[in-house]
Amino acid sequence: MKVYRDEDADLDLLKGKRIAILGFGSQGKAQALNLRDSGLEVTIGLRPQSPSRKKAEQLGFEVQSLSESCSGAELISFLIPDQVQKEVYQEEVRKNLKEGKCLIFAHAFSVHFKLVEPPDHVDVILVAPHGPGEVMRKKFQAGLGVSGFVGVYENRTGKALQKALAYAKGIGLTRTGVVETTFEHEALGDLFGEQAVLCGGLAELLKAGFETLVGQGLPPENAYLECVHQLDLIVDLIKRFGIAGMYSRISELAEFGSYVNGPRIIGERTRMAMRAILEEIRRGEFTEQFMKSYRKGFEAFKEKRQKESAHPINQVFRNIGESFASE
Ligand SMILES: NC(=O)c1ccc[n+]([C@@H]2O[C@H](COP(=O)([O-])OP(=O)(O)OC[C@H]3O[C@@H](n4cnc5c(N)ncnc54)[C@H](OP(=O)(O)O)[C@@H]3O)[C@@H](O)[C@H]2O)c1
Structure with a gap:
């Protein structure tokens, strides 16, 4: 290329x-x-x-x-x-x-x-x-x-x-x-990437990690700092050195555990869901759903946005994450 x-x-x-x-x-x-x-x-x-x-x-x-x-x-x-x-x-x-x-x-x-x-x-x-x-x-x-x-x-x-x-x-x-x-590849790749991986997929992964730790009694601030706050450091390593390069720069304990348990989180079911999402995008079903919601004034979308921002993870961000973000 x-x-x-x-x-x-x-x-x-x-x-x-x-x-x-x-x-x-x-x-x-x-x-x-x-x-x-x-x-x-x-x-x-x-x-x-x-x-x-x-x-x-x-x-x-x-x-x-x-x-x-x-x-x-x-x-x-x-x-x-x-x-x-x-x-x-x-x-x-x-x-x-x-x-x-x-x-x-x-x-x-x-x-x-x-x-x-x-x-x-x-x-x-x-x-x-x-x-x-x-x-x-x-x-x-x-x-x-x-x-x-x-x-x-x-x-x-x-x-x-x-x-x-x-x-x-x-x-x-x-x-x-x-x-x-091509226009086709950019349209499909961009929608899929933001929905399944970069924004939608990632936000759900972070929330699931946070909820698991808090649900088992860890303080929310602790859960936030472990599962969310350090994300940029890992992403930075991936961007600069690739995934293998990221693994070679974290501890062997972290790398070993990632190989054992990462695939338990993202396995065949997630891949099946990803293929289904891509198919719906390709067939124009997602576009139809989006434009229909727009024509209805994005009513349900706005409700969802409000519900999302009320999630405790955002409260912890305001309590602690925001002040640490300028580190
Ligand atoms: N944002 C990104 O990070 C990003 C990155 C890459 C590509 N893109 C693409 O870039 C394009 C623009 O995205 P954006 O995020 O920059 O958009 P945006 O910030 O939401 O656009 C806002 C502007 O659009 C005007 N606007 C809104 N509704 C309008 C209407 N019905 N008629 C005429 N003007 C209207 C607004 O007018 P008023 O000033 O009058 O309110 C405002 O000036 C999209 O195709 C997007 O996919 C965005």
């Missing part, structure tokens, strides 16, 4: 071409600032009465309506929540898509699952950073970048990949490196 870096990307391809950034949230703000610092021309597209208008203007950006920003730009970057992209595309973007314009997505979700169905007279590309906007911006200011994916769905102009690489350079990703992927 080729890793593209700064020397493989030509920012000049985007110089003098106006880029509309739709949204000024986590990704929108960070990408707009990084692109501008890279010498590119940016305008921000927001809905009427947007609370973000003032923030963007204070940072010196021109703010337009969603439709106006798309009409005057050659590149249009979708940095609004995935669930609203369909309606914004249909109402504000589609009518402004002249031959040869370029649509940019930070996640392949809307295009792969056909919530957004772009015409074939525009380029459609993916530039997906591997990190939240705030981290991306901080790293950019320090001369660094987060990694990311680039991809091409529609190559009308014959320059779609070069545009994706140039945009990735503009937001700092090629400082670390980007790899090319």
Whole structure:
């Protein structure tokens, strides 16, 4: 797999071409600032009465309506929540898509699952950073970048990949490196990764460990420090040295016990569940469930969020974890 870096990307391809950034949230703000610092021309597209208008203007950006920003730009970057992209595309973007314009997505979700169905007279590309906007911006200011994916769905102009690489350079990703992927692989991999492993799977694993220790009489603070608080240290070792490298850097007692009991926690049943989750994502069932919940105002989702935040593990975080987090 080729890793593209700064020397493989030509920012000049985007110089003098106006880029509309739709949204000024986590990704929108960070990408707009990084692109501008890279010498590119940016305008921000927001809905009427947007609370973000003032923030963007204070940072010196021109703010337009969603439709106006798309009409005057050659590149249009979708940095609004995935669930609203369909309606914004249909109402504000589609009518402004002249031959040869370029649509940019930070996640392949809307295009792969056909919530957004772009015409074939525009380029459609993916530039997906591997990190939240705030981290991306901080790293950019320090001369660094987060990694990311680039991809091409529609190559009308014959320059779609070069545009994706140039945009990735503009937001700092090629400082670390980007790899090319397909919209399908990014959409499936990203949803699966966050649901089954990185966010959903991990949070349940941490809670299960915490609940087990507390249930058997250990103080909650003790359970928190053992099962949650040290996570970043282990993740850091895995990122820098791989899983085998992590094992070689912990005690033999910890390594021995991990081999004996790790597979008892994540065994064949978990793998079966993972395959089922991936199948549901692939068939579009998860997308349907998500969009249906959105259309109902995310009612059940909001209830679930409240219930989650009431879990004792969050109380312990506030009591002890928060103050230790700055170590
Ligand atoms: N966040 C991440 O860490 C991350 C990482 C990689 C990729 N991505 C992808 O990047 C994209 C943007 O995600 P994000 O987390 O940056 O989004 P976000 O912070 O939730 O986006 C908020 C912005 O979207 C605007 N917005 C919300 N609803 C809207 C609507 N109905 N019409 C028009 N504008 C609306 C908001 O407008 P107001 O200002 O008016 O409220 C705000 O400016 C998504 O595709 C996501 O999957 C995100």
